[in-house]
Amino acid sequence: MYANKLNKKYLSTTFVQKNLNNDNNSTNDNVNVATIGEIKGLIDENVELCDIPADKIKLPGALDICNEDISEFVTPYTKPTFNFAAYANESPTIQELIKLGVELWKLEHNVKAMKILLGRNFDDMKPHIQFLHDCGVPADQIGHSLTINPFIFVKDIDDLHTRIRYLRAHNFTRKNIATIVTNNPRWLNYTTLTIDRRLAFFQRQFKLTGDETRLVAVNGPRLITHEHKKVLENTFCIRELMGFENEQMKNLLMKKPILWMKNREEIVPVFDYLHNVMNLPHEILAQLPDILVAHRNLIKNRHEFLKSLGRVQYNPQKPLYISPNDICHGTDYEFCTKVAKVSIELFDMFLKTR
Numbered sequence: 544m545y546a547n548k549l550n551k552k553y554l555s556t557t558f559v560q561k562n563l564n565n566d567n568n569s570t571n572d573n574v575n576v577a578t579i580g581e582i583k584g585l586i587d588e589n590v591e592l593c594d595i596p597a598d599k600i601k602l603p604g605a606l607d608i609c610n611e612d613i614s615e616f617v618t619p620y621t622k623p624t625f626n627f628a629a630y631a632n633e634s635p636t637i638q639e640l641i642k643l644g645v646e647l648w649k650l651e652h653n654v655k656a657m658k659i660l661l662g663r664n665f666d667d668m669k670p671h672i673q674f675l676h677d678c679g680v681p682a683d684q685i686g687h688s689l690t691i692n693p694f695i696f697v698k699d700i701d702d703l704h705t706r707i708r709y710l711r712a713h714n715f716t717r718k719n720i721a722t723i724v725t726n727n728p729r730w731l732n733y734t735t736l737t738i739d740r741r742l743a744f745f746q747r748q749f750k751l752t753g754d755e756t757r758l759v760a761v762n763g764p765r766l767i768t769h770e771h772k773k774v775l776e777n778t779f780c781i782r783e784l785m786g787f788e789n790e791q792m793k794n795l796l797m798k799k800p801i802l803w804m805k806n807r808e809e810i811v812p813v814f815d816y817l818h819n820v821m822n823l824p825h826e827i828l829a830q831l832p833d834i835l836v837a838h839r840n841l842i843k844n845r846h847e848f849l850k851s852l853g854r855v856q857y858n859p860q861k862p863l864y865i866s867p868n869d870i871c872h873g874t875d876y877e878f879c880t881k882v883a884k885v886s887i888e889l890f891d892m893f894l895k896t897r
Contacts, residue, residue, distance in 0.1 A: 644686025679721025692728035727764035763800025799832035837871035
């Protein structure tokens with residue numbers, strides 16, 4: 544900014560006078576070097592230079608030593624901050640969104656979302672809110688849906704209705720649609736062509752029937768719009784690294800689609816412990832997929848506690864069978880009383896020895 548204005552030859556009165564005096568008293572064409580303060584004056588006073596030749600003006604070099612105190616006009620760059628609290632008392636739109644249960648604090652890091660919400664009249668938002676209600680989103684979940692997807696307000700309402708009609712045309716029930724829109728509000732941001740391609744991919748990749756494809760979409764709507772590259776990576780991981788067969792993978796997908804959204808670093812160590820330490824075969828893991836998304840340390844602590852009690856028995860064909868699902872579910876108290884059949888104090892003592 545400074546350089547642009549200096550190129551237009553704006554100078555402070557003091558600096559002009561200094562150069563005029565030098566021009567009159569010197570035969571050696573001496574040139575004054577402007578100080579930082581004088582440079583700031585060039586901009587502040589906005590005085591146009593018409594009388595001083597350009598060769599009489601010399602600005603300080605980038606590597607010149609500066610002994611001036613420049614803290615007055617040189618400050619660190621700070622990014623602009625955004626906070627809904629500043630508008631809460633003045634904006635009826637913000638007040639109404641708060642009443643709906645929109646968690647505005649979660650959106651303050653998203654400048655685009657803030658501009659969308661602050662730049663609209665609440666009356667203009669009502670058709671979109673009514674649309675969510677008509678889709679079957681419960682009233683107490685509308686605020687959550689808008690928190691997750693404030694960008695619905697920039698979508699044409701006719702396009703949104705078209706996306707719902709697409710689902711109805713493909714035999715999704717009203718209850719199915721309500722579940723999809725509630726559990727994945729961002730679904731509505733995708734065109735019908737994109738959704739059609741995503742559903743076709745899962746149907747083709749896992750050899751699903753129409754009903755099975757709809758089941759995957761309802762049980763895991765976020766998976767359908769998940770990053771395609773991640774889905775391919777996890778498909779390779781589950782098939783090649785874990786060794787599940789196609790039919791087993793299909794069963795995992797329909798029962799636990801979130802498995803395809805986990806990081807490889809999370810699911811591979813869990814599978815390794817279940818399969819190679821606890822000796823659970825693929826057949827059991829495919830039927831009990833919940834345990835594959837549990838925390839490894841939780842499984843390890845409870846398995847080794849059962850082992851110390853001599854209670855490890857995961858074969859359903861034998862007496863005293865313990866379901867692997869029971870290990871990953873429930874609180875420590877429920878695990879001790881219902882599965883291990885001991886007091887929680889004994890389990891706490893066991894954990895302290897680890």
